[in-house]
Amino acid sequence: MKIIVPMAGRGSRLRPHTLTIPKPLIPVAGKPIVHRLVEDIAGVLNQDIEEIAFVIHESFGKKVEEDLVAIAQKLGAKGTIYYQNEALGTGHAIMCAKDSLSGPAVIAYADTLIRANFDLDANADSVIWVKQVDHPEAFGVVNLNDANEIIELVEKPKEFVSDLAVIGIYYFKDVAVLKNELQLVIENNIIHGGEYQINDGIKQMMAKGMIFVPGEVDEWMDCGNKDVTVETNSRMLGFLQNDGVNLVDPSVKLEHSTIIPPCYIGENVVLINSTVGPNVSLGDACHVQNSTIQNSLIQTHSHIKNANLDNAMIGNHASFDGNFKNISIGDYSVLE
Template identity: 25%
Template structure:
């Protein structure tokens, strides 16, 4: 299985750090955030990774290179302008091939074991869901009997972790350009083609300096 890391965001809420450093290279406990993902992917036996980028993206390529020092082969999908999540993935599909691929947001941190996702995909997507954090109390989706449905802000919703397995067929009919991933997922949910799991380990959406500090605190506790 190949993997894609989404790394094209500007990280505006993490300024001034992201004025001169792309968000995936912002360090947590002395290591760039994206390196935690790369190391976890390598541990899970994944060897081929695609990374999209836009804001200060050349810095990402210069820092990570071909990925060999992580035991990986990294290819890049540069975007002249950010294409949002769906558009960015669609642009990178030629690098990802025809089989289901693992997708992870570059701006989350988790101790989730990616090896658990290297199983046959039933349907068009498999989502890892987590408990709703304080900054996203309404959640995203509902999970019942292993199937994911649109949460519609109802009680019992969970938050999409930004970790998933997607089938390229999810993007059938899409056109190049900027578009979001969520409508494609909701369409597939309506067809009963999205499975999911509830992960209750450590997970942080590193969207602010305060949450970056939370990651560093957790990492410090693990030393």
């Protein structure tokens, strides 16, 4: 089994946090989004992962590439890096990894996290993960027949088709078939919204009689902007606590301070006269003094004092001293 992860976008809706680090490498509950994503997929599939191919922008740099390869290696897989330097769509991004497009594979876009537990349908040519939503008109949705097979993909339907939204994770029994169809999409310049789309390759597969079925997830968590990323951090902390995961590193130093779970507290964090939690992630080597923090996501090596934070997101190596609450400041920022 292979996992293909298109992640070349810079994540403009999550700025300033993505000015210095690609969105999929921003930690949520102490671990990069893309790391959690591939771990969750590997857990759902319950199969050995042969290769994880990451499609990135060349400007991400060698350090990011090394981190991604290391993520794959932790799962016992080969890590491969491909480049998409032009924003030409989902279909184009997948084709940038064409040398890895063979055999069974999952394609997953790296701005979403899932919780799921099910077996793949051995009779299906493809599985498209979906989640029931309250406002399907805001999403791409699937249309099913009486046999629970996907017969149509509809983008933001004005009239009700279904309430099962496509979440951006796909399984293909042989991803080479998708590669061949996407090659035709590109050769014939089939463009929607100015881009080459994965849906056009999928629709051609459906037209040839291939069987697509839905795979429904229990939880679907977005990391598209600051507010939903903070919310996803809170939800993930709750899931990890219920799973019995130890989220507080033993090196944490507490002085007249309280941690209200669930919280992720990294290595060498110092808390002085502070209350942290619930639903807070504090990265390694953070220093918090005279503060109350809840429902917030703070990265590594940041110093927080005299703060009352709620729904806040703070980057790496930042310094915050103030009377603000709902804030979003990026790496190396100073607000005093």
